[in-house]
Amino acid sequence: MTIMQRKARSESADEALRAQTQGGLEGMIIYSLVATGVCAVLHQTWPLFRRQTLAGKAFLVSGAGMSGLVIRAEYKLQRYEYKQKRIWNEERKQASAQLAREGSVGSEEEIKRWISDQRQLDLHPPTNTTITLTTSGSYLTQDHAPSVHSSKSNSSSSTTSSSPKVILPQRFGETETELENEVLDVLVKGDE
Template structure:
């Protein structure tokens, strides 16, 4: 898999993570906003006199806030995980290339990564199926 395909896959995964977390945050904060609006309506006469569109706007603002916060936190956690994984792979590549006597340039690391992916693909394609033992 070349770097462009890997990058497109990473972008799609980040979008899915962010969208799922945003929906979860929208639902959670929407429920909280709706609950607070109901409590305010039943316990505070000034809030009770407000129009329905204003109350709906307040609930929507709370929901959108939850969407933004959850989506951003999930994206940052995903990016941190990717950064740690990438640093680990690059560290392994530098060590392996140094053992071979090569300088770990960007192009050498890319070649090393491609070689590693080919070896992993070859090992999974020729791995024998484990026979099931009768009990």
């Protein structure tokens, strides 16, 4: 197990502990308050309960508080685990779909590697992303390159890059410069 995996597991365990602790405290307070209210009502309305000692009444309230602590803590922990499982399943679906688009069958190891790579990108996003815009016929393609510039070309493959491409259809009557400016505006807003 790598250091990053240990750190992620430790953070996940800490987050689960915080959720469970918070749930336990909430449950203890709520159940104790409800039990105190019930004891007060019973004390005022039922003579047999009124004759019970203070220790007996406190035992009922503390028993309800401990029950609330356990029930609510377990509920919060199960809810946290459910959320984590949904996130994990969603990541696995995305990984399988992406690997299928790339033409490979997603084995367990490949899926884990893809998820790990995505998490690394989430932790350390590229800081200096620049774009090359190239027009080809009625389409505008976007490549990640060292500088921002626009070039007109009639060839369909003007760059041989392994970086991702986005193909945007050019709208009727829109000039290439307007479309390039719109794409740049969207990308700049996305980086902010």
